[in-house]
Amino acid sequence: MTSAWLLQSHYHQQLIQHKINSLNERNAIKQQYLQSMQSQTSLQLQSLTEKVGQLQAQGIKLNSLGERIIEKSNFPKEEFEFELNENTEQNTKEDIPTSTLNNPAIVVTPELTILNKSVSQLAYQYEKSQNLLQQLEITLNNLHLVDELFISGRPVPDESSWISSPFGTRSDPFTGRLRRHNGVDIAGYTGMPINATAAGVITTSEARTGYGFLVEINHGNGFKTRYAHASSLVVSVGDVVEKGQQIAVMGTTGRSTGPHVHYEVIKDGRQINPNYYIQRLPS
Known part of the structure; x- marks a missing residue:
């Protein structure tokens, strides 16, 4: 009976140790996964930050282009103001389900993916607006040139x-x-x-x-x-x-x-x- 008890106790300890080792391995895998997610998140955040910076610079260029167009025309100023919406990120977060936001294991990549898509769409709109404004500026310049070359009036007061x-x-x-x-x-x-x-x-x-x-x-x-x-x-x-x-x-x-x-x-x-x-x- 003593031998059976010792044998049972030995196997019981081995089983417990096996469970502990399995748990440690799962924790290690989970830690590696979280570190990988953190790395991906950092890269996505860096990319997103660069895009936002580019959009801000593009917004400044668009505003400058809009000011030149206003000077050459009678268009209202408010029609040519281009500012990056500072609430873009917050508005995008509100569209993400609460269950996703509260899950630290899966929230980061989906959230940043949606934010990245939103910023990309804004970049496309900025680029399209810039192309249209450049076409408009060229047209106004041509009209101004025609007006300048148009001989009219007296050469004295x-x-x-x-x-x-x-x-x-x-x-x-x-x-x-x-x-x-x-x-x-x-x-x-x-x-x-x-x-x-x-x-x-x-x-x-x-x-x-x-x-x-x-x-x-x-x-x-x-x-x-x-x-x-x-x-x-x-x-x-x-x-x-x-x-x-x-x-x-x-x-x-x-x-x-x-x-x-x-x-x-x-x-x-x-x-x-x-x-x-x-x-x-x-x-």
């Missing part, structure tokens, strides 16, 4: 100037004979600013016989404008000027009887009547 001699055949103020006048004379006062009637490139800025101090601007598409009899010039050949920018100062140099600007519009090398361009409104 309207309220202080008047047309003293029209385009066409007229009596020459020096000889009294009929002579063709290839431009329009707009009188004013010495020192009045002479402005470009459209954007372009300065091709002539010099003193020329008959014209006095002369500026010529090439506007492209075969169009040029001339501004003569200035007292001084404020631009040089090769300068790019904007519509309305001052290019000279009114005077009475060259073949002139008083302070005025002789204004010509040239199309494909031929002077045409400037009255149409003087009277038409900006595009």
Whole structure:
């Protein structure tokens, strides 16, 4: 009986030790699993943090692009504000079942997967918005360029100037004979600013016989404008000027009887009547 008891006690101890060893092995496996989950979670968190940072930078770029578009248009400012929603992560968590959130063994990867998907969708929306805004900016730039190249208005302030001699055949103020006048004379006062009637490139800025101090601007598409009899010039050949920018100062140099600007519009090398361009409104 003693031997049987000892034998039973020995096997009982071995069984207990086996259970302990099995439990330790399961704990070790579980610990390895949790460490693996932690590693994966860290990587996913790092990736998610980088994406959020990229979205914030992209949001700043979009806002800057939106501001440029607002400056070139009459669009409302609120339509072009792009900010990353700081509650994205919290809102996503609210969509996850409570049973999943309370289970530390399986919560991390599913949660981050959903968050990652949400951020990816937001990134796609940002990219799409950026493409649309870039297209819109290109369109507005083209419209602005068309407006800048559109020849219109007088080259001097309207309220202080008047047309003293029209385009066409007229009596020459020096000889009294009929002579063709290839431009329009707009009188004013010495020192009045002479402005470009459209954007372009300065091709002539010099003193020329008959014209006095002369500026010529090439506007492209075969169009040029001339501004003569200035007292001084404020631009040089090769300068790019904007519509309305001052290019000279009114005077009475060259073949002139008083302070005025002789204004010509040239199309494909031929002077045409400037009255149409003087009277038409900006595009």
